Amino acid sequence: NAGVTQTPKFRILKIGQSMTLQCTQDMNHNYMYWYRQDPGMGLKLIYYSVGAGITDKGEVPNGYNVSRSTTEDFPLRLELAAPSQTSVYFCASSYLDETQYFGPGTRLLVL
Amino acid sequence: DAKTTQPTSMDCAEGRAANLPCNHSTISGNEYVYWYRQIHSQGPQYIIHGLKNNETNEMASLIITEDRKSSTLILPHATLRDTAVYYCIVGTDYKLSFGAGTTVTVRA
Numbered sequence: 186n187a188g189v190t191q192t193p194k195f196r197i198l199k200i201g202q203s204m205t206l207q208c209t210q211d212m213n214h215n216y217m218y219w220y221r222q223d224p225g226m227g228l229k230l231i232y233y234s235v236g237a238g239i240t241d242k243g244e245v246p247n248g249y250n251v252s253r254s255t256t257e258d259f260p261l262r263l264e265l266a267a268p269s270q271t272s273v274y275f276c277a278s279s280y281l282d283e284t285q286y287f288g289p290g291t292r293l294l295v296l
Numbered sequence: 297d298a299k300t301t302q303p304t305s306m307d308c309a310e311g312r313a314a315n316l317p318c319n320h321s322t323i324s325g326n327e328y329v330y331w332y333r334q335i336h337s338q339g340p341q342y343i344i345h346g347l348k349n350n351e352t353n354e355m356a357s358l359i360i361t362e363d364r365k366s367s368t369l370i371l372p373h374a375t376l377r378d379t380a381v382y383y384c385i386v387g388t389d390y391k392l393s394f395g396a397g398t399t400v401t402v403r404a
Contacts, residue, residue: 216390227383227394243391275339282390287339
């Protein structure tokens with residue numbers, strides 16, 4: 186199993202641009218999550234999903250959107266990129282509310 | 297969610313046990329204690345979790361005090377590869393809240 190994969194690894198965006206961060210898991214987990222991590226800080230939950238077609242906001246959802254059309258995929262959409270969204274983004278998945286498995290992260294720089 | 301307090305950093309000698317403390321004085325009766333670690337900006341990695349009883353797995357041991365207001369993660373024989381940020385988290389469900397954690401440096 187590849188586990189949780191994320192693309193791209195690194196991206197530079199200009200202010201106002203949009204992009205989608207991809208996340209895929211092959212463990213048949215029903216729960217999936219998006220976190221962001223600012224330099225020197227812990228992770229903050231952006232959005233999460235408990236199954237296909239179900240999403241909910243986490244601690245810091247503003248400026249982001251998600252969808253969950255399949256069990257495997259949980260893309261994160263940034264519509265109007267702002268410098269405050271410069272961060273490292275981690276996707277994770279779990280079987281119900283058990284151990285979370287994290288992807289390698291996407292580093293985003295907004296200039 | 298209850299909050300946790302961890303030391304900012306600590307050093308450990310290679311081959312020795314590393315004892316990482318965590319205070320969670322406002323923990324609720326049904327909240328678990330979880331430990332994750334993050335090695336050099338990689339995605340966090342699950343280590344262990346517990347509710348009341350002490351727990352042990354192939355990576356570490358978790359000691360929870362009887363009043364559940366604090367816990368200690370023990371890495372029995374620290375190696376250089378254990379250098380990481382260690383997060384102590386309390387919660388009842390899947391919405392984990394990561395603090396700043398403890399930066400552990402294992403020295404040869």
